[in-house]
Amino acid sequence: MVDLSLLLWAAIPPLLLLGYYYCRMPFAPPLLKLLMFFIIGAISGFLALRLEWDFENVANSFVDWHQIKRTLLGTALRQLVEIGPIEEGCKLAAVVIPSYYLQRKYRLLHSTVFLFAIAVSLGFTAEENWIYFFHGTASVFERTIGTPVHAMFSAPWGYALGIYISSKNRLNRDKKFIFRAWLNSVICHALVNVLSSAWGYSLPLRFLSYGLFPFLLWMFWRLEQLLRKVQGKPVITLVSERTPQHRYWQRSLVLFALVLGGNAIFGLFLLVRTVSPLSPSKFFDTDILWFIFSRFLLNLFLGVLAWGIYRYLRHSARRRYF
Template sequence: MANFSVVLWAAIPPLLLLGYYYRRVQFPPSLLRLLLLFIFGAISGFAALKLELVFENVANSVVNWRRLQYSLFGIALRQFVEIGPIEEGCKLVAVVVPTSYLQRKYELRPSSIFLFSIAVGLGFTAQENWIYLFHDTASIFNRVIGTPVHALFSAPWGYALGIYISSRMRLHRYRKLIPKAWINSVICHSLVNVLSSAWGYSAPISFLSYSLFPFLLWMFWRLEQLLRRVQGKPPIVLISGNTPKHRYWQWGLVLFALMLGGNAIFGLFLLVDDLSPLSPSQLLYPDVLWFILRCFLLNSMFGVLAWVIYRYLRYSARRRYFTCN
């Protein structure tokens, strides 16, 4: 029964997020195909785990690969050389193989292929969740928070693959997008893992962790923009200045909003993490209640300010568009 509970906690959050994106695509593929891609994503997770073990055994016979992991440089080297390429490669294969088969029988839309990449990424997450929860190396809350990350990593090459495979004339410029987008995914994947590892080090290295959630927030924004593109919708414009000075000002506001919004989410995440060991009765202590209220209000204020900046930039872009037309 305990194992069944672990499977449910591992699979349900990714499946719910997959359902959310399935509902948002105007002409989605069949739900059965999407669930099959989800399963292929989980299988690709086990394949990636096996390949990583083989890689580490071979690398450890050449250099002291495990000892390198004691430093942030060693962690970064492992992420960029081993983890990122292997995991993104396995996910890419898990999308390409069934998509190539389906494309021979059906004319797939770019949005369908992009959704396939999200499904595979979430299936990979479900497999990863099961590994962490089964071995009790992460909490349920930590894994739920990390549910979207593999879908965020896969978004660039999922978009490039969708544009190339669904195009009537498979132009060379579309094909060249795929390796570039895959490398982009590997870099983002590796960078997120490095930033999340920085939290375990002393200052000033630990300060790198404060850029993790802003970076994840930017990747979520990128996924949303790519989702609009594959459905033929215009992108949401935030940078609309006519002069370089005005555009630099808007870029600064975007970065400021990402820092505020990302660290507001990070602050709430840390709050829940700090409170998780406490019993329900301990949460009612006056000091604890004051701590919860103070942290919640502070992070909410940062989040609201980031939202106000975002709405201001969108309003400025719309006003400029209607003024010019």
Template sequence: MLDLSLVFWAAIPPLLLLGYYYCRIPFAPALLRLLIFFIFGAISGILALSLEWIFETVANSVVNWHQMKRSLPGIALRQLVEIGPIEEGCKLAAVVIPIYLQRRYRLLLSSVFILTIAVALGFTAEENWIYFFHGTASIFERTIGTPVHAMFSAPWGYALGVYISSNTGLNQNRKFIFTAWVNSVICHAIVNVLSSAWAYSLPLRFLSYGFFPFLLWMFWRLEQLLRKVQRKPPIILISAYTLQQRYWQRSLVLFALLLGGNAIFGLFLLVRIVSPLNPSILFESDILWFILTRFLLNLFFGFLAWGIYRYLRRTARRRYFY
């Protein structure tokens, strides 16, 4: 029997995020059309799951695939040749096929981009339900991961939008789509490898500290592409003229990503530690002190990262206007 509560928690966060992006996209398609593409995304998730099962069955008949994917190099290989290509390919097909079946008019770049986000979030909803059904992830973990598939697919969604909305340079734009799709596959693989690293012993476990900083960078990239779609100027952080100063500013950006990403990581771990506890003991002095100190420490690192970001933006504005 279908558990409606699981369906609710699987679908509502992606739908809310879709509504948020719908409000931000100029000249967005009708909301009903977005919901249809959201459903296409969920169907593409089911198709991807089936193709992955077929791939693993065939691969295991040739080599000991199940044994290989237990090591971190094996996980990386699986992500690059199986998970990334199949999932990004299914999402791409879920956007391209419906668009080309109804070519009554040329879509705008903004329309293609938001349709890509709709498909990616539908894929996320299907994936959420699979995790909840098998009990392999909590609602909190899947909720904070809601935008990840949209961040994966944003590069090829933007490239596809440029191609469909353009009247010239079609061959060049087609190559741009493939390059962006490969970029999405690689980023998809990197995220999944980093998320698996904390299950291993040191020093491999240190790779997990790159997980949230990398997600933060991908979120930044999504926002930059969204600004292009909105026809807004990009946010400039690297504004120095000399090579030495530019390296210094790039180092500050990397430092801010590390601080901000691991501040989010620290808060994530805090919630995972505290959530199984009985609410009646949360206000005991030792536990309350632990929660307060961990929260304030990660909040401090987060504000420090935000301060670096604001400093770089102010520096860029001064150079631009003066």
């Protein structure tokens, strides 16, 4: 029998995030249609799981696939040829097929298709959450933190698909744009999974995990930029100088801000994961209280510094253009 509490913990965070994007989107489709895409996304998650299972069974008949994926290089290969293409392909099909039938009756807007892609990705996330909770391989906190990740993966092809479907004159170059965007999503999907698994390897490979949250922060930024485009708003400019030297300097600042901000979030994530198993009475021990306070201040300082760099770059862009 399905545990209702697990189902609620799996579905509620993605549904809340879907509601957030629904409220932000002008001319949003009816909420029932979005929920339909959310459910289709969850179904596509089970389909992807089945296809991955079949892929591994077939692969094991030719090579020792389980042995290959124990190394970091094997993990990267598995993500690029199995996990990324199957999961992004299932999500893409879960948007394309219903949209094909809907566009016979309605003219779908660019923003509508993009929101459909977010809804499917969040439904996929809900299914994935339930699988992790059912097998006890991840905590509620860890999965809640990862709620927007599948939406961030799918944002490029969701944007490209929206351009193609909403266009009156569908060009061949728009189809190529969809494939390139989908391939970008596959690569980003694979890279995130590789970086997240690097923590389980020995040094120096373990240091790769420190690139995970900066990369996730960049993908979140990309999602927000694409969202601004479909809303009809101008994108936020951070690199505004014209000379190559100044542009390299600003790009370096952007990268530095991502490293600082991403690892500040990573540090807080590790802090919560470290202290969460402790009993409430332990929090008042002097050593533990000082540990929590010092780590929190350190990561807060890094986050504020990254925010300061971001505000400086935005102020420089405004001053140049206005």
